[in-house]
Amino acid sequence: MSEDRRSPLHQAHLDLDAKMVPFGGWEMPLSYPSGTLAEHAACRESAVAFDVSHLGTVRVTGEGAFEALQWAFTNDLNRIRPGRAQYTHLLDESDASVLDDIIVWWITPDRFDVMPNASNTSRVVEALSQGAVVPGIVDVTSDRAVMAVQGPEARSRLGEVAPEAAAVPRFDVAQLSIDGVDVVVAGTGYTGEDGVEIAVPVESARHIWDLVLGTGVVPAGLGARDTLRLEAGLPLHGHELGPGITSLQAGLGWVVRFDKGDFRGREPLMAEAEAGPKRTLRGLVVEGRRPPRAHQVVSLGGRPVGEISSGNFSPVLGQGIALAFLEAGVDDGAAVTIDVRGTDVEAVVSSPPFHKR
Amino acid sequence: MNVPEGLKYSSDHEWVRVEGDTATVGITDYAQDALGDVVFIDLPSVGTVVETGVSFSEVESTKSVSDIYAPLSGEILAVNDQLADNPELVNSDPYGEGWLCRIAMSSPSEPDSLLDAAAYQALIEG
Numbered sequence: 313m314s315e316d317r318r319s320p321l322h323q324a325h326l327d328l329d330a331k332m333v334p335f336g337g338w339e340m341p342l343s344y345p346s347g348t349l350a351e352h353a354a355c356r357e358s359a360v361a362f363d364v365s366h367l368g369t370v371r372v373t374g375e376g377a378f379e380a381l382q383w384a385f386t387n388d389l390n391r392i393r394p395g396r397a398q399y400t401h402l403l404d405e406s407d408a409s410v411l412d413d414i415i416v417w418w419i420t421p422d423r424f425d426v427m428p429n430a431s432n433t434s435r436v437v438e439a440l441s442q443g444a445v446v447p448g449i450v451d452v453t454s455d456r457a458v459m460a461v462q463g464p465e466a467r468s469r470l471g472e473v474a475p476e477a478a479a480v481p482r483f484d485v486a487q488l489s490i491d492g493v494d495v496v497v498a499g500t501g502y503t504g505e506d507g508v509e510i511a512v513p514v515e516s517a518r519h520i521w522d523l524v525l526g527t528g529v530v531p532a533g534l535g536a537r538d539t540l541r542l543e544a545g546l547p548l549h550g551h552e553l554g555p556g557i558t559s560l561q562a563g564l565g566w567v568v569r570f571d572k573g574d575f576r577g578r579e580p581l582m583a584e585a586e587a588g589p590k591r592t593l594r595g596l597v598v599e600g601r602r603p604p605r606a607h608q609v610v611s612l613g614g615r616p617v618g619e620i621s622s623g624n625f626s627p628v629l630g631q632g633i634a635l636a637f638l639e640a641g642v643d644d645g646a647a648v649t650i651d652v653r654g655t656d657v658e659a660v661v662s663s664p665p666f667h668k669r
Numbered sequence: 670m671n672v673p674e675g676l677k678y679s680s681d682h683e684w685v686r687v688e689g690d691t692a693t694v695g696i697t698d699y700a701q702d703a704l705g706d707v708v709f710i711d712l713p714s715v716g717t718v719v720e721t722g723v724s725f726s727e728v729e730s731t732k733s734v735s736d737i738y739a740p741l742s743g744e745i746l747a748v749n750d751q752l753a754d755n756p757e758l759v760n761s762d763p764y765g766e767g768w769l770c771r772i773a774m775s776s777p778s779e780p781d782s783l784l785d786a787a788a789y790q791a792l793i794e795g
Binding site for chain 2: 331342343347348349535538539600601602603605624625632653655
């Protein structure tokens with residue numbers, strides 16, 4: 313029936329009675345029987361595990377690897393070192409649209425595991441191949457599972473079965489073993505909580521997943537992943553980043569290092585930086601529970617000033633929240649109106665995140 | 670999925686409990702499971718006239734928004750005010766505390782055209 317790719321943890325999700333949905337060419341868990349709100353609460357209060365095997369992994373190695381990444385992406389690897397992770401952007405050369413947002417795991421001096429959004433993997437490979445010296449570039453997505461263990465109790469619970477993995481500091485990357493299995497662990501995540509992400513060889517994925525869940529960590533699906541990242545004000549490619557949207561508009565100028573030398577998309581982005589972005593990503597908090605949704609129009613004093621990129625219900629606030637691209641000059645605290653399918657819903661402009669740990 | 674006997678069902682996944690000329694309306698266990706966690710429900714005002722098959726309510730879940738279609742024509746007599754602060758009742762008790770509204774039916778014979786429990790069960794298993 314489905315042509316979608318399956319995670320190495322597919323059977324584990326079925327055994328847990330997950331509701332499976334298509335997502336970016338993969339069939340992944342939307343939620344488990346306790347539901348999205350319970351999974352969201354577990355991540356804010358204790359610990360959850362997500363299967364994020366649908367993220368791509370492109371392994372870049374050997375001579376030219378460092379230079380290829382420096383040119384292809386916006387951030388500056390000179391600001392980190394082997395054993396660290398970095399968030400970065402891949403830009404369109406002609407208009408500086410963000411083609412993908414990526415986490416780079418710098419594992420050894422000449423080995424980088426580049427993690428794009430699954431559907432953008434080919435664009436990343438192409439960009440990394442444009443330099444004078446082309447490094448080794450291999451898509452190793454099919455060789456591993458990736459799980460994210462997140463929440464205030466993520467480290468203490470994981471520590472019961474994998475103390476070394478649980479101790480990997482925020483934005484560090486380490487090669488180590490869990491119960492005899494060689495893994496790569498990074499202190500990264502996408503929930504606004506502390507935690508780690510673990511890349512595991514396919515044949516051992518189920519064993520490590522079961523080991524983690526055995527500590528009382530709650531499995532969580534894409535539904536909770538989306539409400540958690542929205543509360544944390546984190547961008548989702550296709551919503552806050554994508555065609556026609558630059559790093560500067562998305563409020564992610566810190567990802568771009570103009571002073572590092574030339575990089576893909578530098579020139580058009582520099583032009584926008586000098587002129588100032590015409591619109592920027594802002595937060596909206598609704599005066600009630602009603603969730604705003606993507607593409608709804610935001611007005612100030614009866615005049616349209618922008619459009620919502622993502623919206624939902626915030627379990628922590630008990631209110632509807634949204635990220636929206638609004639024209640420059642709309643300040644925090646401004647009272648705006650969202651057109652929710654013909655009904656005017658009042659909201660206040662704010663600066664994300666909506667939740668801080 | 671729970672499909673209680675003694676209720677009538679629409680093919681749009683609403684249930685109806687008939688008492689005289691009045692019908693209590695909600696969404697089925699199947700519907701709440703498909704929607705996922707409900708976080709907001711927009712209900713009509715008391716006195717609103719609703720028409721069979723026309724949307725009279727919106728249910729927002731963490732996943733999406735769905736229209737709820739009136740299973741019967743009539744006038745809204747009461748709405749479940751508890752849902753304003755506790756929309757999750759639709760998930761936890763769809764046939765009880767999670768009821769949506771009561772309708773004074775325009776035609777008391779209209780429920781005859783709805784599905785019984787066995788027919789609705791067959792529909793969702795189909």
